[in-house]
Amino acid sequence: xxxxxxxxxxxxAEEAAERRAAKAAAMRTAHTSEPAxxxxxxxxxxGHEIDIHQLSKSYPHAGxxxxxxxxxxxxxxxxxxxxxxxxxxxxxxxxxxxxLIAGFVAKTSGRLRVGEREVERPGPDRAVVFQQADSSLFxxxxxxxxxxxxxxxxxxxxxxxxAISDRYIGxxxxxxxxxxxxxxxxxxxxxxxQLARVLANDPAILLMDEPFGAxxxxxxxxxxRELVRIWRDTGKTVIFVTHDIQEALLLGGRIxxxxxxxxxxxxxxxxxxxAYPRDIADxxxxxxxxxxxxxxxx
Amino acid sequence: xxxxDKTKRVLLQLAFWAGLLALWQGLASAYGPEILPGxxxxxxxxxxxxxxxxxxSYIGISFSRVLLGWSLGSLIAIPLGLLIGxxxxxxxxxxxxxxxxxFIPPIAFITLFLIWFGIGETSKVMLILxxxxxxxxxxxxxxVLSVEEDRIRSARSMGASDWQxxxxxxxxxxxxxxxxxxxxxxxxxxxxxxxxxxxxxxxxVGYLIWNSRLFFRTDWIFVGLISLGLMGFVTDRAVALLxxxxxxxxxxxxxxxxxx
Numbered sequence: 177x178x179x180x181x182x183x184x185x186x187x188x189a190e191e192a193a194e195r196r197a198a199k200a201a202a203m204r205t206a207h208t209s210e211p212a213x214x215x216x217x218x219x220x221x222x223g224h225e226i227d228i229h230q231l232s233k234s235y236p237h238a239g240x241x242x243x244x245x246x247x248x249x250x251x252x253x254x255x256x257x258x259x260x261x262x263x264x265x266x267x268x269x270x271x272x273x274x275x276l277i278a279g280f281v282a283k284t285s286g287r288l289r290v291g292e293r294e295v296e297r298p299g300p301d302r303a304v305v306f307q308q309a310d311s312s313l314f315x316x317x318x319x320x321x322x323x324x325x326x327x328x329x330x331x332x333x334x335x336x337x338x339a340i341s342d343r344y345i346g347x348x349x350x351x352x353x354x355x356x357x358x359x360x361x362x363x364x365x366x367x368x369x370q371l372a373r374v375l376a377n378d379p380a381i382l383l384m385d386e387p388f389g390a391x392x393x394x395x396x397x398x399x400x401r402e403l404v405r406i407w408r409d410t411g412k413t414v415i416f417v418t419h420d421i422q423e424a425l426l427l428g429g430r431i432x433x434x435x436x437x438x439x440x441x442x443x444x445x446x447x448x449x450x451a452y453p454r455d456i457a458d459x460x461x462x463x464x465x466x467x468x469x470x471x472x473x474x
Numbered sequence: 475x476x477x478x479d480k481t482k483r484v485l486l487q488l489a490f491w492a493g494l495l496a497l498w499q500g501l502a503s504a505y506g507p508e509i510l511p512g513x514x515x516x517x518x519x520x521x522x523x524x525x526x527x528x529x530x531s532y533i534g535i536s537f538s539r540v541l542l543g544w545s546l547g548s549l550i551a552i553p554l555g556l557l558i559g560x561x562x563x564x565x566x567x568x569x570x571x572x573x574x575x576x577f578i579p580p581i582a583f584i585t586l587f588l589i590w591f592g593i594g595e596t597s598k599v600m601l602i603l604x605x606x607x608x609x610x611x612x613x614x615x616x617x618v619l620s621v622e623e624d625r626i627r628s629a630r631s632m633g634a635s636d637w638q639x640x641x642x643x644x645x646x647x648x649x650x651x652x653x654x655x656x657x658x659x660x661x662x663x664x665x666x667x668x669x670x671x672x673x674x675x676x677x678x679v680g681y682l683i684w685n686s687r688l689f690f691r692t693d694w695i696f697v698g699l700i701s702l703g704l705m706g707f708v709t710d711r712a713v714a715l716l717x718x719x720x721x722x723x724x725x726x727x728x729x730x731x732x733x734x
Contacts (some may be wrong), residue, residue, distance in 0.1 A: 329638050329642070
């Protein structure tokens with residue numbers, strides 16, 4: 177059999193697995209999602225509001241000249257349980273802002289608080305889903321072991337670990353793939369593992385840096401629907417970075433537009449008052465798309 | 475690959491070795507046995523050394539020296555490499571030193587090691603240890619420095635402490651590099667032990683090769699050379715197989731022999 181043919185077959189099988197996973201997960205939701213439970217969870221996690229005031233980040237110039245301002249005096253408040261989108265062109269500093277909230281990058285000046293605490297370092301209350309699953313998942317661990325990583329670090333007992341990983345592997349629709357290694361999974365499935373892996377640690381906030389940017393268009397649509405479902409199911413706060421207006425409108429409750437860098441800041445915030453699941457054929461969707469597009473056309 | 479492909483490859487290999495033996499025999503007949511002993515004569519010499527037990531005992535001695543020095547060297551090099559890789563302050567001092575000393579071949583130290591550690595086993599084991607240490611250390615160091623930043627960051631956001639990051643992220647991510655270093659060091663160790671045995675030993679394959687000159691037994695020299703090749707080949711394959719079986723999940727997949 178030719179290599180090309182085998183490859184094509186492998187891809188078809190992956191896509192089929194992707195569809196099965198989505199279906200299984202959707203069926204699960206039908207049983208488990210109760211608005212009351214979600215609301216309760218949301219209430220319990222209040223106090224994880226993100227409070228950003230006059231936040232700046234600059235790097236000293238290599239030659240000793242004027243420092244390079246990436247972000248300048250950013251103001252933003254993200255409420256607990258909100259799905260917030262950071263939208264902007266490449267190089268505007270949206271990933272830097274996410275890195276600041278995650279605690280990977282140190283701020284230059286301003287205020288950056290999560291709840292009552294100033295952010296100084298990474299913490300398990302803020303989970304990060306990276307764009308590249310290949311460089312962030314642990315390739316030497318199986319799907320289950322990846323999902324249980326944070327719990328092992330906390331020294332959670334094995335039976336409890338198993339119960340939690342079962343639950344989140346189910347939630348992202350990967351039941352049946354527990355013992356596979358990441359290299360055996362498709363791109364979309366790897367991002368599901370990343371999601372399950374961070375959710376297992378029960379973080380208050382999910383920070384997502386263009387997590388679907390490397391996926392093909394069809395898988396991306398599936399993952400977008402799945403993410404909305406998981407967000408509504410778990411009531412987590414989500415901050416999602418993207419440069420894709422359509423993606424922003426499909427997912428976000430509010431969309432923060434970042435001005436082009438350097439010295440970038442959040443120039444406008446849009447409320448997206450459309451019901452989920454959103455329809456790209458909806459005239460209101462279209463109208464908002466055009467208005468947001470206007471920011472980037474100048 | 476189909477069966478016929480495989481058969482064809484085996485046949486080609488056999489033809490190659492048969493051709494090589496024929497060439498060797500031809501050259502031997504042309505130059506005479508004192509200069510170049512033929513395959514048959516080498517086989518007879520080998521049988522002599524096998525029958526009186528010299529060859530097995532010498533191979534055993536050289537092997538045990540290599541294995542001891544090599545395992546000790548690897549055991550010391552891996553934690554050192556991790557430490558130097560993770561601590562920037564230590565790395566700033568260690569790196570220039572490592573890049574200086576790695577150019578000094580083990581053989582150059584033989585005389586000094588004999589003075590420092592005596593003419594017994596210690597000096598030979600220390601020489602192998604030296605030969606292994608820097609190769610494994612530098613490979614481990616490279617591995618530590620090439621761990622993806624995202625992996626460390628994701629572990630940190632999942633609540634891992636510095637020590638947990640080393641143990642659960644850096645070490646597993648570095649395993650393929652350590653393994654490459656260990657495998658390369660095996661080759662260098664064989665070179666070092668032969669040198670040491672030629673200069674300062676009464677046993678071992680190096681001694682056999684060097685001492686045969688006194689009796690003008692070029693066939694014994696050939697036996698020594700072939701033994702060396704086989705010892706290296708067998709150990710390398712054994713190490714590669716072990717690596718694949720035990721460390722497969724860490725991405726150790728190398729099957730063929732390593733380029734040196």
